[in-house]
Amino acid sequence: MRRDEPILRVQDVAHFYGHIRGCEGVSFELYGGEVIGIVGESGSGKSTLLSLLSARLAPSSGQVHFRNRLDDEIDIHAISEPERRLLMRTDWAFVHQNPRDGLRMGVSAGANVGERLMAIGHRHYGNIRNQATDWLSKVEVDTGRIDDLPSTFSGGMQQRLQIARNLVTQPRLAFMDEPTGGLDVSVQARLLDLLRSLVSTLGLSAVIVTHDLAVARLLAHRLIVMKDGRVVESGLTDQVLDDPQHPYSQLLVSSILRT
Amino acid sequence: MTTMVKLRNVGKSFTLHVQGSVNIPVFENLDLEVAAGECVALLGPSGAGKSSLMRMIYANYTCPAGEILVRHGDNWVDMAAGDAHLILDVRRQTLGYVSQFLRVIPRVSTLNVVMEPLLTTGVSEADANVQAQAILQRLNIPRRLWSLSPMTFSGGEQQRVNLARGFVQQRPIMLLDEPTASLDPENRRVVLDLINEARANGAAIIGIFHDADARRQLSSREFDTTQFTQVAA
Numbered sequence: 001m002r003r004d005e006p007i008l009r010v011q012d013v014a015h016f017y018g019h020i021r022g023c024e025g026v027s028f029e030l031y032g033g034e035v036i037g038i039v040g041e042s043g044s045g046k047s048t049l050l051s052l053l054s055a056r057l058a059p060s061s062g063q064v065h066f067r068n069r070l071d072d073e074i075d076i077h078a079i080s081e082p083e084r085r086l087l088m089r090t091d092w093a094f095v096h097q098n099p100r101d102g103l104r105m106g107v108s109a110g111a112n113v114g115e116r117l118m119a120i121g122h123r124h125y126g127n128i129r130n131q132a133t134d135w136l137s138k139v140e141v142d143t144g145r146i147d148d149l150p151s152t153f154s155g156g157m158q159q160r161l162q163i164a165r166n167l168v169t170q171p172r173l174a175f176m177d178e179p180t181g182g183l184d185v186s187v188q189a190r191l192l193d194l195l196r197s198l199v200s201t202l203g204l205s206a207v208i209v210t211h212d213l214a215v216a217r218l219l220a221h222r223l224i225v226m227k228d229g230r231v232v233e234s235g236l237t238d239q240v241l242d243d244p245q246h247p248y249s250q251l252l253v254s255s256i257l258r259t
Numbered sequence: 260m261t262t263m264v265k266l267r268n269v270g271k272s273f274t275l276h277v278q279g280s281v282n283i284p285v286f287e288n289l290d291l292e293v294a295a296g297e298c299v300a301l302l303g304p305s306g307a308g309k310s311s312l313m314r315m316i317y318a319n320y321t322c323p324a325g326e327i328l329v330r331h332g333d334n335w336v337d338m339a340a341g342d343a344h345l346i347l348d349v350r351r352q353t354l355g356y357v358s359q360f361l362r363v364i365p366r367v368s369t370l371n372v373v374m375e376p377l378l379t380t381g382v383s384e385a386d387a388n389v390q391a392q393a394i395l396q397r398l399n400i401p402r403r404l405w406s407l408s409p410m411t412f413s414g415g416e417q418q419r420v421n422l423a424r425g426f427v428q429q430r431p432i433m434l435l436d437e438p439t440a441s442l443d444p445e446n447r448r449v450v451l452d453l454i455n456e457a458r459a460n461g462a463a464i465i466g467i468f469h470d471a472d473a474r475r476q477l478s479s480r481e482f483d484t485t486q487f488t489q490v491a492a
Binding site: 029031033034185186189190192193196200201217218221222235236238239242243245246247250251254 | 273274275276277314318319320321341343344346347362363364365366367375378379384
């Protein structure tokens with residue numbers, strides 16, 4: 001479950017939008033069963049970095065390597081488009097900030113979850129429906145709504161559905177962009193618990209972009225703090241939050257409201 | 260006995276960039292060795308850096324000067340060097356830290372909170388369950404509370420859940436920050452026994468015990484952090 005070799009190796013990646021720096025000089029390694037959080041204010045390059053790591057955006061320079069199920073290290077930006085699509089269907093999950101970007105709004109909730117299973121070869125309708133039902137209840141979506149369209153769901157329910165759709169195929173690496181942003185706190189807690197248990201029992205790895213430092217503390221083993229497209233500090237989550245070194249990290253941490 | 264923890268020339272100060280870059284010196288040139296089976300009590304008034312030192316050993320605080328070597332299996336790991344992946348492994352297998360406050364995901368049951376450290380080291384769900392139940396029982400957390408989140412518990416109950424999570428697994432090095440604060444006499448007794456048993460089993464223990472009587476009963480040696488206090492420049 002936990003290996004000696006990293007599952008994701010990021011080497012000095014950068015992306016420029018014309019002359020504008022999206023992000024630059026980012027390197028890190030992520031291991032099986034580890035969660036890394038990317039924090040920073042809007043416009044700091046968090047989402048650009050996430051897109052580079054998940055092959056949604058080509059880097060201006062640098063490389064990203066992923067260790068697949070066969071234990072081969074592949075350069076995710078060098079492989080062919082079909083290979084990349086296969087990765088996205090099997091080993092990877094991507095949870096968008098806006099659930100409408102990650103769901104198919106024209107098919108039912110059950111189909112949204114089930115079609116991910118069908119895409120990797122599941123054929124037995126009963127099993128697919130059972131797994132879909134199981135995952136809806138895991139993310140606390142009323143299973144009586146399985147045949148309804150996501151467009152009839154609230155934003156929070158859509159987000160939970162998106163998470164179920166992504167995790168049903170047991171990916172090995174999940175990319176998440178503000179996954180708990182629009183959720184009620186009680187549902188947020190349930191999801192944190194769910195993700196945490198997938199990480200500790202199945203060895204799921206995740207890269208999570210968030211600006212909620214409380215979520216980062218509970219979920220991420222390590223943190224990267226970004227500002228103006230660069231990493232200003234990185235390290236163990238509790239170390240970065242309890243003993244931040246960089247002036248910007250200190251400002252970020254000291255600005256949290258405590259309840 | 261085998262040396263488990265070696266601190267060499269350790270120094271620490273805090274720079275508060277948000278508050279006019281004030282520099283707060285804590286200590287410098289601090290040396291400390293702790294062997295298996297020892298219990299070292301950190302001494303010094305509030306602000307002398309006892310908790311900071313403990314947090315530095317756990318790598319919760321950075322260590323800007325010196326080395327903090329921890330025996331991890333057959334290797335020495337420098338907790339000051341900042342290899343996050345390695346430090347996480349040291350925390351899972353070797354080094355336990357019972358802080359004064361419990362920090363958990365809301366809605367997770369007490370039983371699951373206590374099982375978690377075992378599950379992350381690969382213990383089966385069934386075994387983790389049995390061990391977690393045993394330690395909760397020993398710390399007198401009523402069974403009817405096990406399925407509830409500890410966030411709603413009283414201070415003393417939360418502290419015992421924290422201790423249960425720290426002691427559910429036998430780790431070779433334990434850091435204890437005021438483990439008996441806010442406990443009633445009966446539970447205090449249980450915790451003293453747990454600590455002494457861990458020590459008898461060869462654990463190296465570093466603790467802060469303001470409770471002088473507990474300190475006498477537990478510690479094999481005292482270590483005064485004020486001798487390394489850095490004089491403000």
